[in-house]
Structure formats: structure tokens, C-alpha cells
Amino acid sequence: MFAVFTVGITAFVFLERTSYGCLADRAAARFTIFQVNGLGLTHRICCKVGEIRTIELRRRVSGRGRPCSASVILRNGRQLRLLSYKPCEEQRQIVNRLVSFLDI
Secondary structure, eight states: OHHHHHHHHHHHHHHSOEEEEEEEETTTTEEEEEEEOTTOOEEEEEEEGGGEEEEEEEEOOSSSSOSEEEEEEETTSOEEEEEOSSOHHHHHHHHHHHHHHHTO
């Protein structure tokens, strides 16, 4: 039982995608989020700037997990995780810069 639990946790850590950067291109009207997992596999999430409703920082009320996470909210309601492993103040600065740059 312990071995199964250990393998499950290890798999989750290596397969969970972590956002590590984004590229906002106003001229091309594209926004791309780059993600990587523990195995080093990269993934890109692209959307048009016009599809973005807002970029927001959410503070978690409970004591468990990450205290803040930034997300891109699309007009269709879909949420794309932008940041979650940086300190809250750093995330707030990044979100503010992106919102002003993209003029959302």
C-alpha cells in the first residue's frame, strides 16, 4: 500500500504541468503560456488576445496549498493557470504588467 502511494505521489509530481513563462505579442494578437512538467516535457497554450477577458490573482483563504495563483480568464469561461509558484507580490506585479501591456 505504501509503495502504491509513493509511486502515485511521484507520478503526480513529475506529470503536473508547471507554468514557467508567457509571451504576450500585441502585434500578432497572441498570448502564449509555456508549461513544463517534472520530466522536462514542455507544453504551450495559445490564445488570441481578444479572447482574454481578464488576468487575475486569486488569494487562497485556506491554509493549505499555494497562497496565490494567477490565472488568465477567457471570454468563454475557461481558466488558464499562469503562475502559482512565485510569491504573491511577484505574481501581482506580473499580472499588473500584463494587464497594462495587453490593455485589457
